[in-house]
Structures are given as C-alpha cells and as structure tokens.
Amino acid sequence: MSAPPFLWRIRVYYEDTDATGLVYHADYLRFFERARTEWLRSLGFEQSALRRTDSVIFAVVSANLRYLEPARVDELLEVSVALRGRARASLTLAQSISRDPATVLCEADIRVACLDAASYRPKRIPPKILAELSDGD
C-alpha cells in the first residue's frame, strides 16, 4: 500500500464559495468524492455501471476532516486519494486537498462502505474491484 496517491485537479468556482469569500466547508466533501470517483474510474470502474451490473453502491460511513488553510475562487486545487485499508465490505482512504505540494488545505480520513443498491445493507466488495486494489494501492 505504498503506491503514490491518485491525484485529481479541481477548479474552484463561485458555486463552491460562500459570503465569507472562502470555499464553503461542506464543498470539500464534494471535492473528495469527485477524486474518489475518478480514482475508481482510473481503475476501470464506473459507479453507475457497478450499480446496474453488481447492484452495489458506495456510501461514506465516516469522515474526519481537518481544515488547515482556506481556498478561494479560481484556485486550481489538487485532490489526492490513497488507500489505507480494505475490509470485506469497506475501504479506508486518506485524502488531501492542496494548493501546491507544500500547502495542504484540508486532510481527511474517509471510510466508505459497500452497500446493496436496493436494501442499503452491507455487501461484499465485488472481487474484480478488490483485485485491482491489490495491484499496488
């Protein structure tokens, strides 16, 4: 699990800011999810397809966020995804949002559970995904 983290760039628009002039704190969770979605896509998996073919969805079950520096409109941010652990029905990820490699704006530890798309009950992560995750992440 020492592969370099997956990186995804996100531009900040007015929609992401609030009247304090800074990025609204809840929007960091949206940025983190976009990066996780693109990380899965880079491994060959699209969540809408997984839902149709395997009847699974991924849901956040815990998120620990540390806001270190504010972000502003028009900034181009880099969001990282690193796999920290995997269980039968959940994944643990370390994520960060940076302005540049030396300036981390927000760090997060996020656990996502694999759920049945109809019953919302925990469900084993499809083996084809686990196989990709063991190749280096």
Next chain:
Amino acid sequence: MSAPPFLWRIRVYYEDTDATGLVYHADYLRFFERARTEWLRSLGFEQSALRRTDSVIFAVVSANLRYLEPARVDELLEVSVALRGRARASLTLAQSISRDPATVLCEADIRVACLDAASYRPKRIPPKILAELSDGD
C-alpha cells in the same frame, strides 16, 4: 385561479451565498422547489409517497427567472406559489421570492411535467391531485 398564492418562508444561510457576498443565483431554484414541495404538502400530497403509490415524479421542464434584487445571508425570505395553468401532464406556476411584500427579489415562471418514475416519460397527473387543484387554486 384567483386564490391567494401559497407562501413559504425560507431563511438564507451561508451555504446559499457565494464570494460576491450575495445569494448564489442557482439557489433560487432550490428555494422555489422547496415552496412547491410545501404547497403540494399543504394540499395533502408528499412527492415520495406519490412516487411509491402512483409511480409519478414531477420534473421542471422550463424555468424563466428574473433576478431583480440580491438577497444576503440571514435574511428571511418569503417564497410564493400560484397555479397559472394545468394540462394533462403538466402544471404552470408563477413564483416569486420577496424580502417583504413591497420588495420582490426574484420572479419565475416554471412549468413542471408529471413523469413516470421509472421510464421518465410523460404521465397523466393523478386525478386526486387535479381534484385538489380545481378547488380554488
């Protein structure tokens, strides 16, 4: 169709504003929909129940918005809903957002279509809803 409009109060929070210091323009559409939802609820209909029991959803098919005055965080706004027309599978509504009766911030003409919840194809509005709409709106 000369009944007084339905009114619904909405508080502006930081989440609704952007870095210009004003309410973000797309959020007015969220405010308008909250008021339409509460208008339907006041008539005895909950959209999640309609979806389960009648397999219908309502989708916006057109929206004409005029932004007249900006709104700011902490303001308490009043959102109106007035039925302007109904067809077999759609409703036309006139809506506005006001700071006080004399100060309209945004006006909208919105048409919503009744769709089948599974196929997303146009579907006749359930008669029980039309019956309530003819009672004065």
Next chain:
Amino acid sequence: MSAPPFLWRIRVYYEDTDATGLVYHADYLRFFERARTEWLRSLGFEQSALRRTDSVIFAVVSANLRYLEPARVDELLEVSVALRGRARASLTLAQSISRDPATVLCEADIRVACLDAASYRPKRIPPKILAELSDGD
C-alpha cells in the same frame, strides 16, 4: 455544560438527495451548520451582524462525522447542538441528526474557530458571546 442541547428541525428536499435515493453525505454538514446558526440566533447573535460590528466570522476547523443510518426525501429531521468546550478563539460542539429520539442518523464533533473577517486570522471570541455561552450551555 449540562444544559439540554439546542434542537432545530430540518425538512429533507430533493436538493439534499442523490441518485442512490438517500441524502447526500456532504449535505449533513449543511444541516449541522444551519442548526449552529439558529443556536447562535437563539442566543441573540446573527453572524452577518457579528461580521459587520465585530469583524469576526466562524469557520469550521475540524469535523468528525459518523454516518449511522441513511435519511430520505420528505423526512423531518431533528438536528442538535451541544457546547462541549470553549477556548479563547474556538468552540467545540457535539451535534447529531435524528429521525426520532431513538434513531440517530449522524453524529458529529465539530470545532469552529473565530477568525478576523478580513485577515482570516484567529481572533478572540467577542466577550458578549462568551457571556451567553457561560449561562448554562
């Protein structure tokens, strides 16, 4: 600090849900902030006024979220705010979102810092706020 928590009711609208059929995880942070805003308002403080008169804003510096049960559209949720600690320039709050007293959907530990509204640097919480917080919370 053993006063009963402040409670605020929030209705779930379509805007708060995603294609899984459940409330989108980032929106819980919006719900938590609405309740904190109303808690401050119940103590006599409006954030927009504090910004103008005292040049302070409150910013979330950490949030630990545990998602226990999903919420769905049309539900009426109850959001709580309990003060757990206060420092010179920050407050620590325990918050939860419940469907009913027996069913907690999400729990959060949230720390907000008091910042200067122009420089975004830490700033002492205005004494008039601390005075209200010591009266029971």
Next chain:
Amino acid sequence: MSAPPFLWRIRVYYEDTDATGLVYHADYLRFFERARTEWLRSLGFEQSALRRTDSVIFAVVSANLRYLEPARVDELLEVSVALRGRARASLTLAQSISRDPATVLCEADIRVACLDAASYRPKRIPPKILAELSDGD
C-alpha cells in the same frame, strides 16, 4: 457574432443528482456558469482578478431554461457558450448542454450584468473585456 461557440466538458457526479436518479434541475445553472467562467478565462480574464483590479463582478439578471432530456450520473456533458449581444453593462449569452452533438439536454438564454463589486450597482464592462469580445465572438 458568428464564431463557433466556446465548449467546456463537465462530468456528472453524485452531488449533481437527486433521488429521482437524474441531474437536479438547479445544477444546470452551475454547469452553465462553469462554462461561462472558463470562456472568460479562455479570453484572458479571471473573475477574482477582475474583482480586485477593476472592482467588478458579473451577476445573472435573467435566465430562461428549457429542459429537454435528463442527464445521469457519470455522463460527460458538453456545455456551450455563445455571445448573442452586448450592452454597456450587460452581456447576453446562448448556452446549451449536450450529451453528444445530436442530443441537446438543456438550452438557456442568460443575461449577466456587470456590477460594482462593493455597491452592487450596474457598472460599465471594462473596455479590455469588450475589446476581446469584439474580436470574433
């Protein structure tokens, strides 16, 4: 004003959808604004810089939206921007969102006003912007 429209690609994430399974109607306004922001950036202008150096912001004053086909999560959409008119203090734009060139999902006529960033009153569009707009758009 017969130049080809500016095009910007946008990926649909779960954050953009609602419990009907489709993209939430208000989010199209966010997509349209992202494209307008990138169009201005492609002409050499960043809105945060314009605000600092010229004390101007752009605000939507009217938006006429026609929703033709729904969009779903994971789709890659193309958003267009075409200048249709310019006045002393406002621009009129025709925009669309397409799945592919043959499938338009949403069309919009949007007017944005140039405002003073402090007073929010109409203000002449900076000549350097008008100069770029006359070069072909």
